[in-house]
Amino acid sequence: MNTDTLNTTPAKHKDFKFAEGELLLVNKPYEWTSFDVVGKLRNSFKPLKLKVGHAGTLDPLATGLLIICTGKMTKQIDSFQAEEKEYTGTMVLGAITPSYDMETEANETFDTSNLTDEQLRNACVQFTGDIQQYPPAHSAIKIDGERLYEKARRGEEVELRLRSVTISEFEITRIALPEVDFRVVCSKGTYIRSLVHDFGKSLNNGAYLSKLTRTRSGSFKLADAWEVMDLVQVIRAESAKPKAESL
Structure with a gap:
């Protein structure tokens, strides 16, 4: 898959466009389910209702790279899930x-x-x-x-x-x-x-x-992933911006 045009850079100061569609790399914590991670991030967008999903489930006792998609990027989940x-x-x-x-x-x-x-x-x-x-x-x-x-x-x-x-x-x-x-x-x-x-x-x-x-x-690596709570703070900060500037 060509990922050159996707919003996948986990930089701490990039301009996110969550509603338009973002691909986020997350380090799933030990004993969290993949759905726990999705739920935590989805709740961070409130009061905005935003579609959030993940590609490739990890068992609760596993850790590591979990691909999270928001907005229109959720349509690509099956493609990301199919990768090596x-x-x-x-x-x-x-x-x-x-x-x-x-x-x-x-x-x-x-x-x-x-x-x-x-x-x-x-x-x-x-x-x-x-x-x-x-x-x-x-x-x-x-x-x-x-x-x-x-x-x-x-x-x-x-x-x-x-x-x-x-x-x-x-x-x-x-x-x-x-x-x-x-x-x-x-x-x-x-x-x-x-x-x-x-x-x-x-x-x-x-x-x-x-x-x-x-x-x-696929081509995405754990080394580039966010810690969950760091990403939550960024999402909350973005969600708190005036509507014209955020998401």
């Missing part, structure tokens, strides 16, 4: 959890003493390229109008369907068992929790995600 993503994270070997991350407690453990650095690095190869994965039962995918995580939290069985995704790069960046750091470049719709879970299974072991940060989406 890059993540860094940490997995814990030797255990699995029902949610594939730290949202739930470990329900099975494994011995990691026989795992070698070579085994871990070699295991990445089979998860590079076009692969298929099941989404976690604790995910935001809707079935019959209800999120999977809502069913999972009630203890209901859910039917998971394989999804085709592409992993362009998957590398181990640090090994300090039981922790393993990694970097992933992947297509839209990839569940890093599922990737980590399947990685553990491939070693006849277990693994769950303990940390995840989205560092890039």
